[in-house]
Amino acid sequence: MDVYKIRGERRLKGKVTVSGAKNSAVALIPASILAGSSVTIGGIPEISDAWALKALLEEIGGEVTFADGQMTIDPTKMVAMPLPNGNVKKMRASYYLMGAMLGRFKQAVIGLPGGCFLGPRPIDQHIKGFEALGAKVTNEHGAIYLRADELIGAKIYLDVASVGATINIMLAAVRAKGRTVIENAAKEPEIIDVATLLTNMGAKIKGAGTSVIRIDGVDELSGTNHTIIPDRIEASTFMIMAAAVGDGVVIDNVIPLHLEAVTAKLREMGVVIEIDEESIYIPKQGPLRAVDVKTLVYPGIPTDIQQPLSVLMSQAEGTSIVTDTIYSARFKHIDELRRMNAKARVEGNTAIIQGPSVLQSSAVTATDLRAGAALVLAGLIAKGETEIHDIYHIERGYGGLIEKLCKLGADIRKESIVINANKKV
Secondary structure: OEEEEEOOOOOOEEEOOOOOOOOHHHHHHHHHHOOOEEEEEEEOOOOOOHEEEEHHHOOOOOOOEOOOOEEEEOOOOOOOOOOOHHHHHOHHHHHHHHHHHHHOOOOEEEEEEOOOOOOOOHHHHHHHHHHHOOOOOEEEEEEEEEOOOOOOEEEEEOOOOOOOHHHHHHHHHHHEOEEEEOOOOOOHHHHHHHHHHHHHOOOEEEOOOOOEEEEEEOOOOOOOOEEEEEHOOOHHHHHHHHHHHHEEEEOOOHHHHHHHHHHHHHHHOOOOOOOHHHHHHHOOOOOOOOOOEEEEEEEEEOOOOHHHHHHHOOEEEEEEEEEEEOOOOOHHHHHHHHOOOEEEEEEEEEEEEOOOOOEOOOOEEEHHHHHHHHHHHHHHOOEEEEEEEEOOHHOOOOOOOHHHHHOOEEEEEEEEEEEEEEEOO
């Protein structure tokens, strides 16, 4: 079993470069299925989700190369092979294969998605969209079967402004006949990124990034080159780390507009932030102030950042309150932080954090991707050596994290351990 070991109380200093957006990459890679020739995507992060998607595209006949952050996909020999198990169940975003394969082949068999358990995350809005376009959708033996004689554009109102449903419907609709209108669409930057790729492939999409997206279907799409946007969640994570244990950190390859909500909240805590066109500098900080946070859909505070942010709150003076309106179960990291001497408790969909706490090293478990990032930060702060288990969650979304932190001066390493009779060797 692999673990991270972190010796805390080391200050971070220097420059870190943010990778391409994980939440874009996991949609852009399946989108290549719709093309009639090769698609090259630059800036793909070196994360396990990207490798799993590469394997899935190869499984259905794609020719894929992935090196130095660049993935080239030749989809010309792909077939509508069922994908009920295997890599599909390793990640949540495997559901994008549904929209892409339905758009190209008018059929798909995809296993129910896996990924982090953050409470109920139904795909009913995805299915609602596919059915509105003319597909028949059934759940058979733990897999979703999608079939359509043809796809016809339709007006689709999303009951929830879901990023996944917005993108998935967009993938299916670009090759449907006629116009599709998605109302109450999500507005996240990753949706604009996917729409940009599809437009470069020949799709006709207007309104991405607004609450109403209009798509006029086309008969075919071509290959293209595309560079992914920077990862706003990774950038936010490094901003929080710099605020907690930094002696002057430059965070490079960012789009400051995408970080405005997090930037404003950090400044409310007393964090000094200097913003350039594509980078952010955070100098060594003084005392931090407690704040209240409520996660919201973009452009609000993202749910993906509340867990690392809660660790920073443990170092602030006073009582902070975090309310997650997106995923009510996204507080499992609080029990792990309590093992490290954090003064925190959970009440419903709210965490109450009293600071400042002197964090102590411990053996802790990453219960999901962003909880893992929170525990890495806690380990950087804590006295002694922290050991983080189930790091596969972290490696689904943060490419080269150890290398980046070591370059900044952290003492963190990955080790394999054997557990035998309750003794670690």
